[in-house]
Amino acid sequence: MTNGTANITNSFGGFTNVALVTVRDPFFTDSFTNHDYLVDGVTNSGWDELYNPSAGLNPVPGSVYVPLASSGTTVALATNISNDGITVTNALTITAAGDGWEGGNAGGFFLFKYVAGDFQMAVHIISFNVAGFNQPGLLARAYASSNGVIGLPLGYAITNANGTNDFGEYWVDLARFDEFSIGTYARNTIDGTGTGTAGTSQNGQPDLGDGNFWLLIARTQGTNFNFFKRLNPTDPWKRTPNNVLYHLSQFAGRPMQVGLMGGPWTGGSGNQNTVSFENFMLDITGGSPLTVSKSGANVIVSWPPIPATLQHSTSLSPQNWQTVPGTAVLDTNGYSLTIPISGSTDFFRLKQ
Numbered sequence: 001m002t003n004g005t006a007n008i009t010n011s012f013g014g015f016t017n018v019a020l021v022t023v024r025d026p027f028f029t030d031s032f033t034n035h036d037y038l039v040d041g042v043t044n045s046g047w048d049e050l051y052n053p054s055a056g057l058n059p060v061p062g063s064v065y066v067p068l069a070s071s072g073t074t075v076a077l078a079t080n081i082s083n084d085g086i087t088v089t090n091a092l093t094i095t096a097a098g099d100g101w102e103g104g105n106a107g108g109f110f111l112f113k114y115v116a117g118d119f120q121m122a123v124h125i126i127s128f129n130v131a132g133f134n135q136p137g138l139l140a141r142a143y144a145s146s147n148g149v150i151g152l153p154l155g156y157a158i159t160n161a162n163g164t165n166d167f168g169e170y171w172v173d174l175a176r177f178d179e180f181s182i183g184t185y186a187r188n189t190i191d192g193t194g195t196g197t198a199g200t201s202q203n204g205q206p207d208l209g210d211g212n213f214w215l216l217i218a219r220t221q222g223t224n225f226n227f228f229k230r231l232n233p234t235d236p237w238k239r240t241p242n243n244v245l246y247h248l249s250q251f252a253g254r255p256m257q258v259g260l261m262g263g264p265w266t267g268g269s270g271n272q273n274t275v276s277f278e279n280f281m282l283d284i285t286g287g288s289p290l291t292v293s294k295s296g297a298n299v300i301v302s303w304p305p306i307p308a309t310l311q312h313s314t315s316l317s318p319q320n321w322q323t324v325p326g327t328a329v330l331d332t333n334g335y336s337l338t339i340p341i342s343g344s345t346d347f348f349r350l351k352q
Helices: none
Strands: 004-012 015-023 028-030 049-051 072-081 089-097 100-102 105-107 110-115 119-128 137-146 149-153 169-177 183-192 200-204 214-220 224-230 245-247 256-261 273-284 291-295 298-303 309-313 329-331 334-340 347-351
Touching: 100 169, 100 183, 110 137, 110 273, 119 137, 119 256, 137 214, 137 329, 169 214, 183 224, 256 273
Parallel strands: none
Antiparallel strands: 004 015, 028 273, 049 110, 072 089, 089 273, 100 105, 110 256, 119 214, 119 273, 137 149, 137 169, 137 256, 169 183, 183 200, 214 224, 224 245, 291 298, 298 334, 309 347, 329 334
């Protein structure tokens, strides 16, 4: 379907339903043209941030993870590549060593956008070296905020099964891991604090080597995560073979960092794994993350802890969006900005 609106008829088991469906452009896409993320970071890229753990450096705020010796990313380059010597395409190539994302480890390259609520994101893995414990794909990481800092492990904000707070990681991912009869690889980590796989649930699929390297994660109702794959860009999405669905109450109402992860699981050997991605897509679904409350002669506009600019317009036809004056305050619940009541109609939005 192309952009627009159409009535779609669905028939199954003798029942028929007609739904009005609207197709539109996604919130964010990247076709990966000419950008060196190790040199320029996310500047002028459209992405919000990246983490690149390496020996002696852990960029994840509040994390106690210690990156291994000889770990880190040596290539994170968006450029033209050719796998067959004929076809040239734009791709992001990541080459890295380390111990990836698993349990209490946060050792993989992670390029992401901040998302307040439900979303769907997809990408195509053009190629990756299979041998050597390579697990590249999509990662959605929940996080906390405190003392003006966002991106802390979510364990700082919620209590674990023991009723305590800690530095535990909470995330969901979908990768390709074409070894050991796995293929498509869905995982979730709840309070990942230990070494190895402690805290991580691993759900490999019986589709080793099927070539379905288009991957998609969909988050719905805040706590549900579904996983899809396909072979060609024009194929319909299909669920992973075991129909994996995660219902994770710990993610309710929590913003997430969503994007691409490199897949090295090579320990401290220094051996490197490589993956090339193309055609990343992210769409945000659900209602507005903004809330408004009255306080005396002011209104307080609040939103989750995602980096964004609050804008306002006195009309939607025509629109004239301007940055709201003042400095937003960040606490454990997110951002808030106090605004004097103007006595006239005003509309607000977040600009990411």
